[in-house]
Amino acid sequence: MSTIAIVYTTTTGNTRFAAELLQHELGANQAELLELTATEPSRLEQYNNIICCVSTWGRSEMQDDWEALAPHFRLLNLKARKVAILGMGDQKNYPAAFADGVGKMAKLLRDMGLTLVGKTSTEGYTFSASKAVESGQFLGLIIDEDNQHDLTMPRVRAWARQLKKEFA
Numbered sequence: 001m002s003t004i005a006i007v008y009t010t011t012t013g014n015t016r017f018a019a020e021l022l023q024h025e026l027g028a029n030q031a032e033l034l035e036l037t038a039t040e041p042s043r044l045e046q047y048n049n050i051i052c053c054v055s056t057w058g059r060s061e062m063q064d065d066w067e068a069l070a071p072h073f074r075l076l077n078l079k080a081r082k083v084a085i086l087g088m089g090d091q092k093n094y095p096a097a098f099a100d101g102v103g104k105m106a107k108l109l110r111d112m113g114l115t116l117v118g119k120t121s122t123e124g125y126t127f128s129a130s131k132a133v134e135s136g137q138f139l140g141l142i143i144d145e146d147n148q149h150d151l152t153m154p155r156v157r158a159w160a161r162q163l164k165k166e167f168a
Helices: 014-026 041-046 064-073 100-111 149-167
Strands: 004-008 031-035 049-057 082-088 141-143
Touching: 004 014, 004 041, 014 031, 014 049, 014 082, 014 149, 041 064, 049 064, 049 100, 049 149, 064 100, 082 100, 082 149, 141 149
Parallel strands: 004 031, 004 049, 049 082, 082 141
Antiparallel strands: none
């Protein structure tokens, strides 16, 4: 059985694409893809490690499905789990709210008592403000598929190596 759940939802397909790349890098036998709206939230209780893939919409909202299902996640018993966040953002069109959905997701997960892992550097990104940044680091991996497509694979590959160590 997989020990890592990669939970995603997608509107344009970019988040699913990044989640699939991550699953490939972690190994399909170690990581299972779970589409948020097709998964009973309690299923997450059977995984040791969880990766939440969230995109930011508008001026700092999480994708609608995450917003709608967040109250259900608060009811889960996941306190002994480690969690990482893969976030999608657009630094060109939303530089003042870049990947803010990650910050909202991090707050939700921390409020649930989960241990957040997988922080990454802000180097190589151009933005003016982000709720995804804490102490000079992103609270997960941020992918800008629209403006930095060529960096997606190297970033996912490096993050997968990092997560393998942090989830151990």
